[in-house]
Amino acid sequence: MFKTLLVLIVGCLPSLFSLWIIRKAQFRMRVRIRQTANTFTSEQRIPQHSRPLDQDRYYLEGVGYLIGDISCQYNARSGYIRCAVNPTGPCEGCRFYQPREVSCKNKA
Known part of the structure; x- marks a missing residue:
């Protein structure tokens, strides 16, 4: 029983590690996009004419x-x-x- 549980845990570890790395990369990308968007002031943005x-x-x-x-x-x-x-x-x-x-x- 212990060996079966150990095999399942070891089998799931790579996918869990990969999921953790992907989430971390997505979080960093969101932070970078927010920082870039916040660096532009309202004068630098292209005016959008609504009508x-x-x-x-x-x-x-x-x-x-x-x-x-x-x-x-x-x-x-x-x-x-x-x-x-x-x-x-x-x-x-x-x-x-x-x-x-x-x-x-x-x-x-």
Whole structure:
């Protein structure tokens, strides 16, 4: 009986030791991430705009809310991001503005 119990304990020791090492490494990683996050002050962080400007936002039926100039080729046609080139805007005076090419078929 004693030998069986000893074999079970010795068999479980490597996995328990491995689990202890993994937990210790995860704790160290969490502490390092917290320290790194705390070193950044509010001035150094990138400002997050929670909502786009209401003057740039409009509703298009069948599509939803869009922001930016829809006639621009680079417009993302999204309610979250204005365009691929200049996501923070504004669209007026943007040097990347390119009108979309509209292909119309003439009925003759």
